[in-house]
Amino acid sequence: MALTKGNFTSDVRIPAASSYSFSHNQNTGSNGCLIVIVACPAVSTTGVSYGGQAMTNVRNNSTSYSTGWSVWRLLNPPTGANTVLVTLNTASFNSTSAVCYSFTDCSGVGNTNFNNTQASNQTTSVTISNNSMVIGACIGGNSTSAFIEIPDNTLRTVDWNHNINNFTWGGISPSLSAGSITIQGGATATNIIIAVEVTEVVTVNSTNGWFLIMN
Amino acid sequence: MMYYILNKTHIVNNELVYEPVGYLTNMDNTLLINYKYETTYLLWVNNNKTDLENGSLQINNYFNSFGTVYDCNTETTEINGMSLSEITDITPYI
Secondary structure (H helix, E strand, C coil): CCCEEEEEEEEEEEECCEEEEEEEECCCCCCEEEEEEEEEEEECCEEEEEECCEEEEEEEEEECCEEEEEEEEEECCCEEEEEEEEEEEEEEEEEEEEEEEEEEEEEEEEEEEEEEECCHHHHHEEEECCCCCCEEEECCCCCCCEEEEEECCCCCCCCEEECCCCCEEEEEEECCCCEEEEEEECCCCCCEEEEEEEEEECCCCCCCCCCCCCC | CCCEEEEEEECCEEEEEEEEEEEECCCCHHHHHHHHHHHHHHHHHHCHHHHHHHHHCCHHHHHHHCCCCEEEEEEECCCCCCCCCECCCCCCCC
C-alpha cells in the first residue's frame, strides 16, 4: 500500500506552564505513524506523548531565532482521538506551535536537514527514498506572503502559519521520486528552514514455492 | 474541511486547565474570538512576561481578575471522537 497522509492538527498557544495538551485524531489503517513538530520560543521541548505513549525524538535544535525546534514520531500510535501532551524544560509564557501529521503505510521519519542561517527564501536539501513525502517548515521574522516549495519551484499549501514571537509556517509534499531534493521557504523577512522525510513502508513480495527442510 | 476548536482556559483547583468546548467551521467567527483573546489575555501576558517568568507574578492573577479565556487556535481536519458540538452563536465568547 502507498504512503498516505491522513489527519492534520495545528495548535498555537501560551502554555503558561511547563506542559500542555490538545487532541488529535489518528487515522485507522496499517502501519500508522504520527509526526509532531514543536516550535517553542526561549525554551526547549523535553517530551511529547500521544495517547499516553512517549514519542521518539527525531531532531531537537536550538535555532538562530532562540526558538527550540523539535521533531517527534510515533509508530503504530493508538487510533481515534487522543491527547497530544507537550512537555517543555520550563514554564513558557511565549506562544508555542505544535503541528501533527498522521500517516498510514508509513515506516517513520527518514532523512532530515536543517538550515539555521537566516536568509531570504532560505533553502535546504535532503535525500529521500522513492515515494517519500517531505514536510517543510520555516521560522522567520514575519510570515507575510509565507510560502513553502517542496521541491523548490513547486508551491505547496501552507498548512499552518503561527505567530510565536517570530513566526513559523510549513506544509507537505505528496509522494516524490527518490533522489536529492532542495526545498525552499520564505516570506517578506529572512527565515530558517527544516526538511523532514516521511518514508513509505517497504513491502516484501513473497513468492509461492516449495522449500525442502533438511535436519 | 478544517474545524476550529474552541478552547476554554480557566483555573480549576488552582491549576491552569485547557478544555475544548466545541468547534466552529466559520473562519470569520474564529477571527472574532481570537481578536478578543489577543487584545486581552495575550496582551496581558506579553506586558507581564518578565514578572511571569521570574515568578513574581502568577498566571492565576489574570484569571482571578478577568475570568475565563476562550480561543480558536487549534485547527484540525478531523473532530470525530472528540465529543464536540458545533458552535454557531459566538456571542458568549467575544
